[in-house]
Amino acid sequence: xxxxxxxxxxxxxxxxxxxxxxxxxxxxxxxxxxxxxxxxxxxxxxxxxxxxxxxxxxxxxxxxxxxxxxxxxxxxxxxxxxxxxxxxxxxxxxxxxxxxxxxxxxxxxxxxxxxxxxxxxxxxxxxxxxxxxxxxxxxxxxxxxxxxxxxxxxxxxxxxxxxxxxxxxxxxxxxxxxxxxxxxxxxxxxxxxxxxxxxxxxxxxxx
Amino acid sequence: xxxxxxxxxxxxxxxxxxxxxxxxxxxxxxxxxxxxxxxxxxxxxxxxxxxxxxxxxxxxxxxxxxxxxxxxxxxxxxxxxxxxxxxxxxxxxxxxxxxxxxxxxxxxxxxxxxxxxxxxxxxxxxxxxxxxxxxxxxxxxxxxxxxxxxxxxxxxxxxxxxxxxxxxxxxxxxxxxxxxxxxxxxxxxxxxxxxxxxxxxxxxxxx
DNA sequence: TAGATTGTTAATCGATTAACAATC
DNA sequence: TAGATTGTTAATCGATTAACAATC
Numbered sequence: 074x075x076x077x078x079x080x081x082x083x084x085x086x087x088x089x090x091x092x093x094x095x096x097x098x099x100x101x102x103x104x105x106x107x108x109x110x111x112x113x114x115x116x117x118x119x120x121x122x123x124x125x126x127x128x129x130x131x132x133x134x135x136x137x138x139x140x141x142x143x144x145x146x147x148x149x150x151x152x153x154x155x156x157x158x159x160x161x162x163x164x165x166x167x168x169x170x171x172x173x174x175x176x177x178x179x180x181x182x183x184x185x186x187x188x189x190x191x192x193x194x195x196x197x198x199x200x201x202x203x204x205x206x207x208x209x210x211x212x213x214x215x216x217x218x219x220x221x222x223x224x225x226x227x228x229x230x231x232x233x234x235x236x237x238x239x240x241x242x243x244x245x246x247x248x249x250x251x252x253x254x255x256x257x258x259x260x261x262x263x264x265x266x267x268x269x270x271x272x273x274x275x276x277x278x279x280x
Numbered sequence: 281x282x283x284x285x286x287x288x289x290x291x292x293x294x295x296x297x298x299x300x301x302x303x304x305x306x307x308x309x310x311x312x313x314x315x316x317x318x319x320x321x322x323x324x325x326x327x328x329x330x331x332x333x334x335x336x337x338x339x340x341x342x343x344x345x346x347x348x349x350x351x352x353x354x355x356x357x358x359x360x361x362x363x364x365x366x367x368x369x370x371x372x373x374x375x376x377x378x379x380x381x382x383x384x385x386x387x388x389x390x391x392x393x394x395x396x397x398x399x400x401x402x403x404x405x406x407x408x409x410x411x412x413x414x415x416x417x418x419x420x421x422x423x424x425x426x427x428x429x430x431x432x433x434x435x436x437x438x439x440x441x442x443x444x445x446x447x448x449x450x451x452x453x454x455x456x457x458x459x460x461x462x463x464x465x466x467x468x469x470x471x472x473x474x475x476x477x478x479x480x481x482x483x484x485x486x487x
Numbered sequence: 488t489a490g491a492t493t494g495t496t497a498a499t500c501g502a503t504t505a506a507c508a509a510t511c
Numbered sequence: 512t513a514g515a516t517t518g519t520t521a522a523t524c525g526a527t528t529a530a531c532a533a534t535c
Contacts, residue, residue: 083502085484089477093459107516119516120504127518135517136511153483167381171374177459177476221486246486248479252300252384254322264482268473269384270296272455275471276360277292279428279453290526314492326492327528334494342493343535 080128087125090115092152095145107138157182159220160248163235164227165190165198165205168250172224173201186218191231208235215242222246229253236263287335294332297322299359302352314345364389366427367455370442371434372397372405372412375457379431380408393425398438415442422449429453436460443470 094115098106108119115122126132126139132147133139149155160178162169165188172178173188188200189208196207206214223239225232225247232251239247246262249255252270255263301322305313315326322329333339333346339354340346356362367385369376372395379385380395395407396415403414413421430446432439432454439458446454453469456462459477462470 081502086477086481088484089474089480090461092480093477109516118504120506121502123516123518124503131518133517134511135509136515138516151484152480153487154480156483156487158483158486167374167378171378174374175475178479181476183479222482246482248482254297262482262485264478264485266473266475266478267296268382269388270293270300271471271473272385272390273296273299273359273361274293275429275453275455275469276363276365277295277358278469278471279365280360280363288526316492325528327530328526330492330494331527338494340493341535342533343491345492 084125084128088148088152091122091125092145092148092154095141095148098141099145103141105138105140108133110138153182155182157184158222158246159184159186159218160222160224161185161187161189161214161220162224162226163189163208163211163239164225164231164250165192165195165200166226169224169226170200172226173203183222186220187214189214211238212242215239215244220244222248224248224250226250236261291332291335295355295359298329298332299352299355299361302348302355305348306352310348312345313348315340317345360389362389364391365429366391366393366425367429367431368392368394368396368421368427369431369433370396370415370418370446371432371438371457372399372402372407373433376431376433377407379433380410390429393427394421396421398434418445419449422446422451427451429455431455431457433457443468 094111108122112119112122123133126144129151130147132144160183162173162185169188169190173185179185185201185203188203188205189211190196190205191208196205198205221244223244223246225235227235229251232249232253233255236247236249236255236257240257240261245260247255247257247264249263249265250268252267254265257263301318315329319326319329330340333351336358337354339351367390369380369392376395376397380392386392392408392410395410395412396418397403397412398415403412405412428451430451430453432442434442436458439456439460440462443454443456443462443464447464447468452467453471454462454464456470456472457475459474461472464470
């Protein structure tokens, strides 16, 4: 609730993981859990869990631990789950199609509002009930339909320009799947999924 | 060359990024670069770059900086680029298909050797020239075809069991796309791509 | 040689872990 | 009340940054 002290990126990146483990506990009908017990399951320290959670509020109770459902819901609030976000997918290639068909998003408050591409062979085809639109129509579309997040699954050389374009049209978050770093105005949030980087890290650890 | 002092995960995760920037510099016909200049491009400190690189060897020259091509090739070696890795894809859904069609992998020494699924409607269909095999045939296949990496793009509830199965059959690296943490014997390397975690982090920063 | 820039050691900063008083 | 476990402060550890002698 009181988010005074600025929370480090490391802590933020651990939140979805807490959320997953709590979801599992809920499914297993566990009603309460101590930081110690949770740390054993997650392979961290109880200290870290308590420190992390206390960045956002005191969700536990001395002598008792944490109520699983309550903590789960509190983290959900922090994560903005249940909030509605409208998104578009730019780039209807394999990855774009995979994201469009990823039902997890829909069930979590993400609402697909449009799919775009440049390829005339792809424009007009239907994906997940959406007619793929011409990328040239981005401006028209975004002026009529305010969008929160754009998922960019286009080739690298298109990414930077596209990012600028949609940012100018009020898109506040970019989920970038191309292997390149985006530089944008400070108020646009960029989250990268660098698949090839990830694969390289796997390989390094393999050698 | 001399990798005495153990390199931290943070450093390893930065290597693919150096590699990308050096690749760009090469394309722009830049022959030499100082840590200072590179730090400005990448938005880090020159100190960090020199520290990071010196975990693996002294690739620079006082008064000169770094030869771009040489450094690029040295990092390539560390990353295992140019080495050949055989991989299979387990789960021929949207994500599996996206990975199968991702040509970047092929051009970087990754050789697709098979695709598996459980769905009778998908088994037997052709993806990227590969007939999708029945997951039941994993054991037979892996005994005849030693594989380095398995990409797991199956539903969460299948992931853990599958991971065990292929690990037992000599697969040394797992690229896990399901939103779950895998616990395996120490010698199996796991690299996770938790898309929903990544999207949640985007949303947190958006709120 | 003088200037530039590395490799590397030392200083700082931040994040993780330990400890413990508060309290359920 | 006694036991358990939190919230939080203090100690430790590791990673980042700064500084500088070595050297091209």
